[in-house]
Amino acid sequence: MSYEVSLVVCFQAAPGRSATVVEVARRHLALLESRLPTEMVVAGLSEAVQLLTAMAAERGFMGGTKWGMFTWGSVNSHTNARAFVEVLRPFWEDLFTPTMADTLEWGGLLPGDSVVVWYEGEDGQRAGSVEIGFGPATRAWWARSPAARSAMPPEECPQLRIRENKGLPFSLKWDGSPA
Numbered sequence: 001m002s003y004e005v006s007l008v009v010c011f012q013a014a015p016g017r018s019a020t021v022v023e024v025a026r027r028h029l030a031l032l033e034s035r036l037p038t039e040m041v042v043a044g045l046s047e048a049v050q051l052l053t054a055m056a057a058e059r060g061f062m063g064g065t066k067w068g069m070f071t072w073g074s075v076n077s078h079t080n081a082r083a084f085v086e087v088l089r090p091f092w093e094d095l096f097t098p099t100m101a102d103t104l105e106w107g108g109l110l111p112g113d114s115v116v117v118w119y120e121g122e123d124g125q126r127a128g129s130v131e132i133g134f135g136p137a138t139r140a141w142w143a144r145s146p147a148a149r150s151a152m153p154p155e156e157c158p159q160l161r162i163r164e165n166k167g168l169p170f171s172l173k174w175d176g177s178p179a
Contacts, residue, residue, distance in 0.1 A: 004122035005079035006172050009051060011095075011115040013070040018061040021070070021095065025055035028091040044084035047076055052091070081119035085130045085162060092132050093160050109133070120172045128166045134158040 013021055029052035035045065051072055054060055060072045085092075096109050109115070114133030120126075149157070 004075055004077060005081070006073065006075050006118075006120050007047060007079055007081065007084065008071070008073040008118040008172075009115065010069055010071040011109060012113055013061055013068050013109075016063065018058060018068075018070070021061075022056060022058050024091065024094045025052045028052055028088075028094065029056050031090075032087070042083075042087065043080045044087040047074065047079055047084045048087045048091075050074055050076075051088070079119070081117055081128065081130055082164060085117055085132060089160070089162075092162075096134055096160065118168075118172070122173075126167045127170055127172055128164065128168060131161075131163045131165065133161060 029049065032045065032049050032052060035042070036049065051074075054072050055070065060070050062069055062071070092115060095115070096113075112133075114131050117130040117132070119128055119130070
């Protein structure tokens with residue numbers, strides 16, 4: 001018996017400059033694929049491979065009039081959204097890597113940006129989300145030169161924050177009730 005779980009992942013990404021994000025995805029995909037199939041039972045691992053496979057194939061990047069987005073979604077069985085996010089922690093950290101963002105070619109996340117993972121089970125209860133990022137407090141840190149940032153002790157550098165929000169006031173499954 002399966003329990004269906006919908007996942008949607010999105011973040012801002014520069015249209016036409018996704019190659020650097022794709023490069024990060026490909027590197028992490030190779031690392032995760034090396035864990036399969038021996039660790040297939042690790043919660044979130046197969047879903048993480050699905051996400052990185054799509055990103056590595058440059059699927060999900062769309063441009064708008066001002067900026068762009070990466071969006072990916074899937075429906076899997078018994079997915080644990082928090083475990084999915086944790087399996088990808090090294091990827092998220094690289095996605096926010098300051099040294100990458102110092103290059104003009106960087107098309108990924110910038111200070112204050114975040115990744116949002118929405119999830120909802122088949123029971124149709126309210127959706128939840130997991131927010132991933134360093135937060136706005138990192139803007140002052142980013143204002144320093146790349147050399148000054150790289151010389152800082154790790155404990156003084158921004159740390160990745162992951163925050164879960166349960167019971168959001170919407171559902172991916174409409175129950176048909178009037179608005």
